[in-house]
Amino acid sequence: MSQTLNVDLGLRSYPIHIGSGLLADPESYRPHVRGDRIMIVTNETVAPLYLDPLEQALSDYRVSRVVLPDGEQYKTMEVWNRIFDALLQERFGRDCTLVALGGGVIGDMAGFAAACYQRGVPFIQVPTTLLAQVDSSVGGKTGINHPAGKNMIGAFHQPLAVIADTDTLETLPQKELSAGLAEVLKYGFIRDAAFLAWLESHMAELLSRDPNALSHAIKRSCEIKALIVAEDELEAGQRALLNLGHTFGHAIEAGAGYGAWLHGEAVAVGTCMAANLSQRLGWLEDKDVERLRRLISCAGLPTEPPADLSPDQMLELMAVDKKVLDGKMRFVLLKELGEAIVTDEVDRDTLYATLADRRSL
Numbered sequence: 001m002s003q004t005l006n007v008d009l010g011l012r013s014y015p016i017h018i019g020s021g022l023l024a025d026p027e028s029y030r031p032h033v034r035g036d037r038i039m040i041v042t043n044e045t046v047a048p049l050y051l052d053p054l055e056q057a058l059s060d061y062r063v064s065r066v067v068l069p070d071g072e073q074y075k076t077m078e079v080w081n082r083i084f085d086a087l088l089q090e091r092f093g094r095d096c097t098l099v100a101l102g103g104g105v106i107g108d109m110a111g112f113a114a115a116c117y118q119r120g121v122p123f124i125q126v127p128t129t130l131l132a133q134v135d136s137s138v139g140g141k142t143g144i145n146h147p148a149g150k151n152m153i154g155a156f157h158q159p160l161a162v163i164a165d166t167d168t169l170e171t172l173p174q175k176e177l178s179a180g181l182a183e184v185l186k187y188g189f190i191r192d193a194a195f196l197a198w199l200e201s202h203m204a205e206l207l208s209r210d211p212n213a214l215s216h217a218i219k220r221s222c223e224i225k226a227l228i229v230a231e232d233e234l235e236a237g238q239r240a241l242l243n244l245g246h247t248f249g250h251a252i253e254a255g256a257g258y259g260a261w262l263h264g265e266a267v268a269v270g271t272c273m274a275a276n277l278s279q280r281l282g283w284l285e286d287k288d289v290e291r292l293r294r295l296i297s298c299a300g301l302p303t304e305p306p307a308d309l310s311p312d313q314m315l316e317l318m319a320v321d322k323k324v325l326d327g328k329m330r331f332v333l334l335k336e337l338g339e340a341i342v343t344d345e346v347d348r349d350t351l352y353a354t355l356a357d358r359r360s361l
């Protein structure tokens with residue numbers, strides 16, 4: 001059983017196919033592939049698991065592959081450049097399709113390579129982590145990290161299609177499943193109190209990978225993301241809500257050294273910090289913050305920032321956030337659980353108090 005959603009972006013609209021058995025099915029790709037050459041971009045962990053069935057499914061085309069090292073610490077200009085080395089070495093022209101096979105790191109790097117190669121070629125996302133299936137494969141944000149900040153170099157480049165095979169989640173380490181749940185919870189916190197309540201009552205099923213529970217969580221997450229992206233593709237306004245927890249989270253990832261924290265873990269802590277700040281501003285009640293923290297913790301995620309990152313270090317790292325406008329930081333905060341806003345009205349003392357509060361409560 002599979003289901004299809006649509007990301008409505010006029011001529012650049014595309015489907016998100018979600019279901020079991022999609023990765024190895026040639027019909028998943030046939031309507032979307034452009035040209036007769038395909039470059040699969042994947043990594044050393046995912047390749048032994050899923051490269052063979054994908055290549056089988058694409059056997060009508062001339063398929064090449066580039067296998068990158070695995071980890072956030074490799075989401076760099078140097079490693080990204082290897083995609084171009086492979087494309088050029090094999091004389092790829094513009095009549096080709098890139099296929100990103102893996103989690104968000106591969107999706108972001110392959111998508112950004114597709115945005116740049118010969119000024120832009122098409123690509124397909126085949127996300128294999130929960131996080132990538134609910135978030136990174138949808139919406140066209142692509143890019144790489146810089147030592148000074150996360151995703152600092154990138155482009156908006158929408159895929160031709162997203163093929164999310166839920167069977168791939170069976171091989172995902174438990175920590176990575178939890179990391180994906182951080183972004184799933186995000187959708188509830190920013191837009192959908194009913195979904196949040198559903199997540200609260202189905203957390204055990206999600207953690208034990210019940211296929212029905214996972215399918216529902218992926219579908220609802222993609223529906224919310226697709227709506228927000230269709231409203232504001234280039235993040236001129238409402239799309240920034242998808243950044244809940246990310247101003248703090250990205251600072252943690254960069255400050256601790258890329259790869260030390262999973263993106264989803266850093267976002268989980270960042271979300272607790274955003275809730276802490278929302279409470280200090282008088283928006284969230286204590287019980288809301290406690291509920292948010294309990295949900296994050298029940299998903300197997302951390303709630304406290306690293307002890308060795310001082311408030312001043314965090315502030316410095318947060319100053320390069322992409323939401324900074326006219327030199328002012330902007331935050332995604334919670335008015336209530338299920339409703340987020342973007343604001344620049346946060347005074348330094350209140351922010352500092354949140355950064356200094358190690359419990360994030």
Ligand SMILES: NC(=O)c1ccc[n+]([C@@H]2O[C@H](COP(=O)([O-])OP(=O)(O)OC[C@H]3O[C@@H](n4cnc5c(N)ncnc54)[C@H](O)[C@@H]3O)[C@@H](O)[C@H]2O)c1
Nearest residue numbers: 045070103104105128129131132135136141168171172263
């Ligand atoms: N573009 C966006 O909108 C967006 C949204 C959210 C996150 N991101 C980015 O995505 C990245 C995080 O993505 P992620 O959490 O998928 O991390 P990841 O890509 O590092 O994948 C997590 C780990 O799981 C492994 N893996 C992948 N699929 C597997 C499978 N089916 N079975 C076993 N192992 C598997 C990977 O090799 C890796 O070790 C970050 O760089 C983040 O900035 C981007």
Ligand SMILES: O=C(O)C(=O)C[C@@H](O)[C@H](O)[C@H](O)COP(=O)(O)O
Nearest residue numbers: 135139141150151239242243246322
């Ligand atoms: O799609 C978006 O928009 C998001 O913000 C989704 C985030 O989960 C994701 O981590 C994104 O890469 C962060 O974007 P950035 O612009 O802050 O780098």
Ligand SMILES: [Zn+2]
Nearest residue numbers: 183246263267
């Ligand atoms: Zn994210």
